[in-house]
Amino acid sequence: MNSMKLTILGCYAATPRTLTNPTxxxxxxxxxxxxxxxxxxxxxxxxxxxxxxxxxxxxxxxxLHGDHFFGLPGLISTFRLLGRDKEMHLYGPKGIKxxxxxxxxxxxxxxxxxxxxxxxxxxxxxxxxxxxKVTVETIPLDHRVYTNGFLFRxxxxxxxxxxxxxxxxxxxxAYFQNIKNGKDVTLEDGRKISNEQxxxxxxxxxxxxxxxxxxxxxELVPMIKNVDWLYHESTFLDSEMHLSAKTKHATAKEAAxxxxxxQVGKLILGHYSTRYKSIELFKxxxxxxxxxxxxxxxxxxxxF
Amino acid sequence: MNSMKLTILGCYAATPRTLTNPTxxxxxxxxxxxxxxxxxxxxxxxxxxxxxxxxxxxxxxxxLHGDHFFGLPGLISTFRLLGRDKEMHLYGPKGIKxxxxxxxxxxxxxxxxxxxxxxxxxxxxxxxxxxxKVTVETIPLDHRVYTNGFLFRxxxxxxxxxxxxxxxxxxxxAYFQNIKNGKDVTLEDGRKISNEQxxxxxxxxxxxxxxxxxxxxxELVPMIKNVDWLYHESTFLDSEMHLSAKTKHATAKEAAxxxxxxQVGKLILGHYSTRYKSIELFKxxxxxxxxxxxxxxxxxxxxF
Numbered sequence: 116m117n118s119m120k121l122t123i124l125g126c127y128a129a130t131p132r133t134l135t136n137p138t139x140x141x142x143x144x145x146x147x148x149x150x151x152x153x154x155x156x157x158x159x160x161x162x163x164x165x166x167x168x169x170x171x172x173x174x175x176x177x178x179l180h181g182d183h184f185f186g187l188p189g190l191i192s193t194f195r196l197l198g199r200d201k202e203m204h205l206y207g208p209k210g211i212k213x214x215x216x217x218x219x220x221x222x223x224x225x226x227x228x229x230x231x232x233x234x235x236x237x238x239x240x241x242x243x244x245x246x247x248k249v250t251v252e253t254i255p256l257d258h259r260v261y262t263n264g265f266l267f268r269x270x271x272x273x274x275x276x277x278x279x280x281x282x283x284x285x286x287x288x289a290y291f292q293n294i295k296n297g298k299d300v301t302l303e304d305g306r307k308i309s310n311e312q313x314x315x316x317x318x319x320x321x322x323x324x325x326x327x328x329x330x331x332x333x334e335l336v337p338m339i340k341n342v343d344w345l346y347h348e349s350t351f352l353d354s355e356m357h358l359s360a361k362t363k364h365a366t367a368k369e370a371a372x373x374x375x376x377x378q379v380g381k382l383i384l385g386h387y388s389t390r391y392k393s394i395e396l397f398k399x400x401x402x403x404x405x406x407x408x409x410x411x412x413x414x415x416x417x418x419f
Numbered sequence: 420m421n422s423m424k425l426t427i428l429g430c431y432a433a434t435p436r437t438l439t440n441p442t443x444x445x446x447x448x449x450x451x452x453x454x455x456x457x458x459x460x461x462x463x464x465x466x467x468x469x470x471x472x473x474x475x476x477x478x479x480x481x482x483l484h485g486d487h488f489f490g491l492p493g494l495i496s497t498f499r500l501l502g503r504d505k506e507m508h509l510y511g512p513k514g515i516k517x518x519x520x521x522x523x524x525x526x527x528x529x530x531x532x533x534x535x536x537x538x539x540x541x542x543x544x545x546x547x548x549x550x551x552k553v554t555v556e557t558i559p560l561d562h563r564v565y566t567n568g569f570l571f572r573x574x575x576x577x578x579x580x581x582x583x584x585x586x587x588x589x590x591x592x593a594y595f596q597n598i599k600n601g602k603d604v605t606l607e608d609g610r611k612i613s614n615e616q617x618x619x620x621x622x623x624x625x626x627x628x629x630x631x632x633x634x635x636x637x638e639l640v641p642m643i644k645n646v647d648w649l650y651h652e653s654t655f656l657d658s659e660m661h662l663s664a665k666t667k668h669a670t671a672k673e674a675a676x677x678x679x680x681x682q683v684g685k686l687i688l689g690h691y692s693t694r695y696k697s698i699e700l701f702k703x704x705x706x707x708x709x710x711x712x713x714x715x716x717x718x719x720x721x722x723f
Contacts, residue, residue, distance in 0.1 A: 130496070181492055189434070218489075221515075
């Protein structure tokens with residue numbers, strides 16, 4: 116219930132191959148399944164990873180390069196074939212609505228569920244989703260086309276009752292919800308009991324920042340300060356630093372610098388160019404700068 | 420050299436699944452590789468089947484339902500990444516140009532090779548490709564949206580020299596090409612030798628008709644009369660005849676009726692609904708009407 120779970124559906128750069136998939140991942144947080152990016156083949160990866168299509172109600176697209184959204188038209192068509200009737204919310208750069216609606220129109224196959232587009236144009240960070248338990252904000256990135264990362268944060272939960280203290284002061288159940296909300300209690304004899312005496316701090320809210328695709332951008336640091344997990348693209352190794360600047364991608368060491376400066380809990384690397392023999396090389400280079408590095412890989416699951 | 424080869428990349432209806440792919444196939448004929456339809460995942464299927472991307476110069480799209488063309492934007496992007504510079508010719512319904520160009524524009528990633536669209540609008544059969552060895556014509560089909568099948572025909576080749584006869588009459592090499600082209604020969608002594616005495620008939624030109632997606636349409640019969648291979652969709656079995664009429668698809672028996680009336684050499688079934696336990700059921704039903712039935716399956720190769 117209180118865990119955060121990240122399933123990597125695909126984390127390789129550019130074109131899909133027999134054994135590597137373009138970018139897509141699913142974040143489970145506070146009972147939501149958020150789909151982040153949707154490269155070609157995502158729907159098959161969802162099936163392979165046994166993720167229930169019906170639990171996805173929000174899709175976040177970072178940018179309109181094919182390896183991050185060419186799986187979206189097919190996924191939407193499949194939702195229709197599966198008889199979906201719930202709303203689907205799509206967050207992505209301006210243009211995504213025109214693209215999806217054109218493809219559905221050409222096939223004369225409009226969805227039988229409400230497809231709600233939230234088109235993004237701002238170059239400043241903005242709140243794009245909020246409910247009682249979670250917020251999602253954009254993270255403006257630096258890539259060849261307009262691109263946003265996404266920052267997922269749990270909200271601070273209710274305070275936890277200290278049952279021993281509550282029993283000691285003989286406080287009735289009727290007061291519990293107020294106490295969890297942080298209120299003090301005045302007993303019948305007039306004594307005032309502070310909330311701190313009756314509760315423990317709630318668990319620290321968890322957070323996840325998704326940053327792909329992007330060049331090295333130090334301005335990210337304050338936006339993602341202290342997040343628990345940071346997924347930062349690392350298309351290249353140091354030896355291809357020149358390509359990284361030219362194509363507005365990052366190296367493993369650049370990703371690690373961002374992680375270090377933002378003092379994140381864990382750095383997850385991904386969006387690997389397929390030119391390298393082993394993805395372990397990305398971990399080796401990043402680890403020279405930041406200690407807690409993990410490698411994303413297709414089908415890998417991270418749990419908090 | 421003189422064979423025709425059909426590789427099935429995908430032949431299942433609707434949504435891609437872990438073990439079944441939507442429609443795409445490659446026809447090798449007279450040294451061409453023609454790609455026919457391009458459902459999501461086609462580029463991975465091309466790799467799995469070890470088909471050289473660079474040999475594909477012509478792509479034929481039957482209609483604009485996702486399971487027949489959602490793999491196309493990704494494939495085109497991959498051609499770009501592979502450094503293609505040769506022309507690519509795309510044949511498909513009007514609208515395909517707008518869709519592809521919009522997707523490439525949104526990603527700010529126009530191709531660095533000429534992408535030439537041949538948009539189809541006619542409801543009559545028309546010739547869409549011709550060179551010295553092959554013709555490709557449309558086959559207007561009956562589906563929920565504008566749809567064409569495609570008819571691939573080898574042209575009649577040169578006549579084959581009868582080397583014994585040529586030696587007997589002591590005819591020099593300089594005459595051979597004329598003889599292969601069907602000319603008679605006058606010897607130095609004035610005798611006239613007819614071409615029939617000097618040559619054999621060339622092999623019968625081969626032909627392949629691709630008909631998917633379509634309802635049962637008897638008007639197809641004269642268009643595909645006597646083709647060597649007919650691929651005809653058979654989404655349903657007899658038990659789902661009611662769905663077949665409603666969705667403008669065909670049953671296995673309907674496909675077999677077309678094959679029988681057109682007196683084709685071999686019927687290849689495909690575009691199966693995934694609701695059935697075994698595709699063998701399609702062959703069983705079709706075989707009650709037409710004898711020479713084969714089942715398409717992903718990765719299967721047919722050679723003539």
